[in-house]
Amino acid sequence: MLETFSQRLEWICRKIWILLQVFLLLLLELIPTFILQKSTSPVAQWIAGLSSIGIMVFMCWLAERKGLAIWDRKFLTWKGLGLVALTLLFTNLSTVLGHTIMDLQGIEDTANQIGIDKLLRMIPFWLAFVRIACQAAISEEIIVRGYLFKKLFEMHKILGIVVSGLVFAFLHGPTDLGSWIIYASPGFILAYLYYKTDYLIYPIAVHFINNAWAVLAFYYL
Template sequence: FLTPSKDFLTKKNIIYILVGTLIARTVGIGGTLLLNATGVTQTANDEAIGQLFTGENPLLIILLIGIAAPIMEEIVFRGGIVGYLFKDLPVVGIIVSSVLFGLMHSPTNIISFLIYGLIGLTCAIAYFKTRRLEVSIAIHFLNNILPALVLAFGIS
């Protein structure tokens, strides 16, 4: 499951990437709006990332948040958990990987857990349906790259 190639760019996979990205961004934006309605401005994960990377080189921010994190997290959560540990129990693997993905992002309330858990679920289903790690990586990349660019260049 770790041999990337260009042949993953089929029409079906591109549709999964586009729809998955739309779902992930909708969950992220909708979840943030719900958090704002409760008086919380951002998730603890976003706050920690903002503090950690304030003043850092924009290229480093883009490489780590926009590129490295999606690759590493998808290898572990989708490839490792769904594709390897639970390959014979895919529904269990999808649930476990989504829950652990949500918990790994330091939720402090149910809304922040659901934001990350549902994004993880989106990536897990895309991986399971396509059997291509590149598809879930692409969704994760497209979900992360805009916030990474905003953080890197101080755009608000």
């Protein structure tokens, strides 16, 4: 009985430690944004850009060290690319559904997107691409899908898909039903994609393509 209690206590402590790591990594992921909120001067932009690159490298190193495999040698096959394309289709359909509901509510855009657009008006394309398209995709997938979904819910995958999807949505600050659908649906879909493939490169690729397209559209379309 004492041994069982000790094992349960160890399990609880391990899960609390994972949650603490998730919280600290989320703070780390936001450092470039904190810098740009204070200043968008050329020096601040370079510091934010270099910070983003450093964070990406650190996140990838940490993921591999913690047994969260990123690269799959089958990724560049028709099957691997097809999975990415199919997931992109479903995430975009969920986004269309969310925006349709927002239109019915008389809401023009999500609060998160309004904030991002405001930031993009003050920084150059290269920095937006590094910070939003690259770093956000890599960092958020490693933290939410790798740590939160796989590490925290290793024995309860369905619950992990639901919780990690809701946390992913919450991180983007939804304020209404439409924005919850826009952010939660991709969260569920990307978690399921990771569950089926067990490689982070797949949700990272989908997340990157979505973010990169949004950045390109803002600056050049």
